[in-house]
Amino acid sequence: xxxxxxxxxxxxxxxxxxxxxxxxxxxxxINETIDRIAxxxxxxxxxxxxxxxxxxxxxxxxxxxxxxLKELDQVYLVLTNSYKVLNHITIDDAxxxxxxxxxxxxxxxxxxEGRKITILPPPNKTYTMMVTYYSRFP
Numbered sequence: 001x002x003x004x005x006x007x008x009x010x011x012x013x014x015x016x017x018x019x020x021x022x023x024x025x026x027x028x029x030i031n032e033t034i035d036r037i038a039x040x041x042x043x044x045x046x047x048x049x050x051x052x053x054x055x056x057x058x059x060x061x062x063x064x065x066x067x068x069l070k071e072l073d074q075v076y077l078v079l080t081n082s083y084k085v086l087n088h089i090t091i092d093d094a095x096x097x098x099x100x101x102x103x104x105x106x107x108x109x110x111x112x113e114g115r116k117i118t119i120l121p122p123p124n125k126t127y128t129m130m131v132t133y134y135s136r137f138p
Contacts, residue, residue: 004030034137042071042134049132054123056104061116062129071134075110075117078128086110086119086129094120 008026015022038046052062077084087109089097094111097120104124111118117131 038070038137046070046134046137047073047132048135049130052129052131054107054119054127054129056122056124056126060122061111061113061118063116069115069133070136072112073132073134075129075131077107078130083130088112089120094118 004027007030011026011030012018012023054062072088075086075088077086084106086107089109089111091111091113094109097109102121105121107119107121107123107127107129109120111120119129
């Protein structure tokens, strides 16, 4: 099946019914099934990596610009010869570790609030941060 229309036709043929009400519901059934499968699983083709450049003047929090974010996988820095995975911490932990005002340095932790990531401590120089996440189907 090359496209959605072919899939609808195949489903209709397998149902061996030609009732018009059923035919109009087939696209809904297909879309609901796709959504259910996607919600229950994280498939490799749903994984996305988004680079972000962090500088000492980067506004914190950094916004992940996608409404399709399903589940965060990993946040890491690209260093000269390696990668450094940042620790996902709670807001309470961040307040305990970094308040009243965090000193800038090489990022170690991050806090996720909705589609925003707060990097801690704030970056002291330019870094490339990679955010890997699973996205929903559009």
